[in-house]
Amino acid sequence: MPHLPGFRIVTAAVVAVWLGHGASASEPSAPRERLEIRSAAGQRTVDAAVLVEAVDGGLLVELPDERYELLQPASIAARQPLPDAPSEETSRELGQRILADLPTGFDVLVTRHYVVCFDTSRDYAKWCAALFERLHEAFGNFWSKAGLDVVDPPRPLVVVIFADRRRYEAYASRDLGAATDRVVGYYNLLTNRVTTFDLTGTDGVPRPAGQASSGTAFEILTSPAAAGLVATLVHEATHQMAFNCGMHRRLAPVPLWVSEGIATYFETPDLDNTRGWRGIGKVNRPRLDHFLATHRAGDIATLIASDERFRAAEGPLDAYAAAWSLTRHLVETRKKQFVDYLHMQAAKLPLADDSAADRRREFEASFGQSPEEIEEEVVKAMARLASQR
Numbered sequence: 012m013p014h015l016p017g018f019r020i021v022t023a024a025v026v027a028v029w030l031g032h033g034a035s036a037s038e039p040s041a042p043r044e045r046l047e048i049r050s051a052a053g054q055r056t057v058d059a060a061v062l063v064e065a066v067d068g069g070l071l072v073e074l075p076d077e078r079y080e081l082l083q084p085a086s087i088a089a090r091q092p093l094p095d096a097p098s099e100e101t102s103r104e105l106g107q108r109i110l111a112d113l114p115t116g117f118d119v120l121v122t123r124h125y126v127v128c129f130d131t132s133r134d135y136a137k138w139c140a141a142l143f144e145r146l147h148e149a150f151g152n153f154w155s156k157a158g159l160d161v162v163d164p165p166r167p168l169v170v171v172i173f174a175d176r177r178r179y180e181a182y183a184s185r186d187l188g189a190a191t192d193r194v195v196g197y198y199n200l201l202t203n204r205v206t207t208f209d210l211t212g213t214d215g216v217p218r219p220a221g222q223a224s225s226g227t228a229f230e231i232l233t234s235p236a237a238a239g240l241v242a243t244l245v246h247e248a249t250h251q252m253a254f255n256c257g258m259h260r261r262l263a264p265v266p267l268w269v270s271e272g273i274a275t276y277f278e279t280p281d282l283d284n285t286r287g288w289r290g291i292g293k294v295n296r297p298r299l300d301h302f303l304a305t306h307r308a309g310d311i312a313t314l315i316a317s318d319e320r321f322r323a324a325e326g327p328l329d330a331y332a333a334a335w336s337l338t339r340h341l342v343e344t345r346k347k348q349f350v351d352y353l354h355m356q357a358a359k360l361p362l363a364d365d366s367a368a369d370r371r372r373e374f375e376a377s378f379g380q381s382p383e384e385i386e387e388e389v390v391k392a393m394a395r396l397a398s399q400r
């Protein structure tokens with residue numbers, strides 16, 4: 012069984028403080044402003060799109076490098092409207108902007124849809140980028156064919172890959188805090204970036220003395236860490252696609268079972284293929300086995316009502332396994348309703364409110380059945396799937 016790393020979508024704790032403060036969100040074409048921002052570090056000027064304005068004057072803004080920032084009212088010294096059309100930054104310029112924020116030794120690889128910042132070998136970064144491009148295409152095709160309104164992400168998607176686990180952990184700790192040692196890759200909703208490290212080169216994987224990872228497909232895929240590597244990269248890249256193609260909006264109250272269900276639906280590796288991944292919706296054996304081993308009555312209904320099980324210190328992997336099982340079952344048996352449900356989620360605005368009752372009502376409106384009824388079906392369907400091995 013492949014090593015199952017801890018996956019995570021990261022948001023800032025501060026977001027929770029904003030929820031329910033009567034903030035009003037802008038539609039996708041957010042107005043742009045030049046902002047003077049005061050902080051302990053001094054004053055700076057940024058050009059940003061204003062996404063949400065809170066009643067107390069606080070702002071959620073998107074910066075030119077795709078990062079979201081929450082500004083407290085006291086930190087905003089001046090605001091000035093800007094003409095709508097931003098000057099188009101090239102992928103390479105975006106890459107240079109991101110390098111300035113990374114430790115020394117990083118370089119940029121630009122592909123059709125991605126800006127990959129890496130301090131691994133260029134061949135390794137290229138292999139990863141090819142995997143991202145493949146996912147990008149497969150993801151768009153799959154959902155368009157299913158009838159979902161998805162667009163090509165309007166901006167390049169940024170991925171940061173560290174060669175070395177220790178440097179990754181030092182960098183990632185600002186996003187992940189104490190969880191850093193358990194999380195081998197993550198998508199951050201505020202920065203819009205995927206950050207990870209070369210799982211085949213570290214993590215206690217033996218390698219002949221003096222031999223660095225050269226990044227050939229053969230070397231990557233024969234590493235004992237290959238399955239975990241592919242699952243991590245595809246999982247996080249799927250989140251990033253979902254939040255940039257119109258499926259969900261960043262910081263909107265999209266239930267975690269949906270976003271994690273979709274990421275786990277896509278992540279299953281195929282190590283017989285030189286890219287390590289071929290298609291979508293293959294049976295995710297580790298998630299299936301985990302679900303059958305840990306499921307208790309009521310688990311799926313709880314997941315539909317609240318994200319709490321994903322955040323629990325104990326057994327968050329149980330929630331991921333249940334999210335995969337539920338998503339797999341709904342996509343296989345009710346694709347049209349699932350797409351309707353996704354359209355409902357796509358309409359949610361950043362920092363909007365929701366409640367357990369809202370979530371339950373939306374679910375029942377889309378699927379015409381209660382979470383408890385669907386849960387019963389899922390458990391039977393997963394047991395059948397496992398018996399087909």
Ligand SMILES: [Zn+2]
Binds near residue numbers: 018019020250270
């Ligand atoms: Zn995830």
